[in-house]
Amino acid sequence: MTSQVFEPGFRGGGPVRSIARIVDTVSDRIGVALVTRDRDHGSPVPYEGLSGRWLSRGGARVFYLGTRNVTQWLRLLRELRRQRFDLLYVNSLWAPMFTILPVLAVRLGLIDADRVLIAPRGELSPGALALKGTKKRLFLRWWGAVLRDMAVVWHASTPMEAGDIRAVCPWAAVEVNGNQTALPDEPQTPDAVNTGPIRLVFISRITAKKNLDLALCALSRVVSPFVFDIYGPVEDERYWAECRSIIRDMPPNARVTYRGEVHPDLVRETFATYDAFVFPTRGENFGHVIAESMSVSCPVVCSAETPWTDVLRTGGGTVVSDLSVNGLRTALQRLAAEAPIERARRRVAAGEAYRRWRAETPETNILDQVSGEAS
Secondary structure, eight states: OEESOOTTOOTTOHHHHHHHHHHHHSOTTSOEEEEEESSOTTOSSOOTTTTTOEEEETTEEEEEEOTTOHHHHHHHHHHHHTSEEEEEEESOSSOIIIIIHHHHHHHTTSSEEEEEEEOOTTTTSHHHHHTTHHHHHHHHHHHHHHHHHHTOEEEESSHHHHHHHHHHOTTOEEEEOOOOOOOOSSOOOOSSOOOSSEEEEEESOBSGGGTHHHHHHHHTTOOSOEEEEEESOBSOHHHHHHHHHHHHTOOTTEEEEEOOOOOGGGHHHHHTTOSEEEEOOSOOSSOHHHHHHHHTTOOEEEESSSTTHHHIIIIIEEEESSOSHHHHHHHHHHHHTSOHHHHHHHHHHHHHHHHHHHHTOOOOOHHHHHHTOOO
């Protein structure tokens, strides 16, 4: 099993928690060896005391690889070549060192694995493919042919993502498994009604895919008073500079603040202090932050490019089908102009929608599913 980022890192967003969930809930009949990078996403500094080491995590073993350390690569390869694996599970379609290299190693017989399972983690959604689209299409002509020849299996988090995969690779064999989160069954109810200006929040990685600039442009046209706080690691400095430029030109009724990164353990606690989560993402294969927001009864204002559309329309928030400045501005202005009691009702409805969703969420681990160990 490979992943570019794993705990104790968290800047990789939802996939880090998905992979941790898989590792921690797999049946004891399956042994897992996970290879990951020795540092968090975007960090120049390795985790203290972990680089080049195997770490036990329950019944699994995790190797933290320093990708520029030739000695670590050779030592890892020697150990992997001593073993035979039933499955190589990679968690990206594009990652050079943690997908392309290990898959080619299986193809060339350098690693002995019977099957390959690929989780693209939303990378084949239309919104994600539109970013650097020409480069991705050219690469897929070669990479898609390699994967098809190897008869790989694909892991989709939802039927929506399965459709995205088949739209790009019609030949793909897809396993759908959405057991992505360890959130509680019952939502946290709001403590108090906010009687001041509406409090809005954005919590996610700051990249073009998450569409923060669209949220800011739409909010710049909202005439009611509002607070908008932004949390998340900056992955694209040029994109963030564009967002900061929009923030500087906000009207007097707006209070917009960047509050830095928030640790995963504090995400739900943070959402609980807001009236709505603004998330006009270009595409999510799952959307952990959506589940986390609703789990504390914080409604979500979201694009239609996630698997949460039906849940949100039953009370969990607002789905913006017209993902334009005016389309999002209309939805946000309506919320900002509501009376406090209506905001409170929306929060209760979000919690109820979360409760219904959680009750319907399957608990099967993807590794158990593809190995035939699921009960």
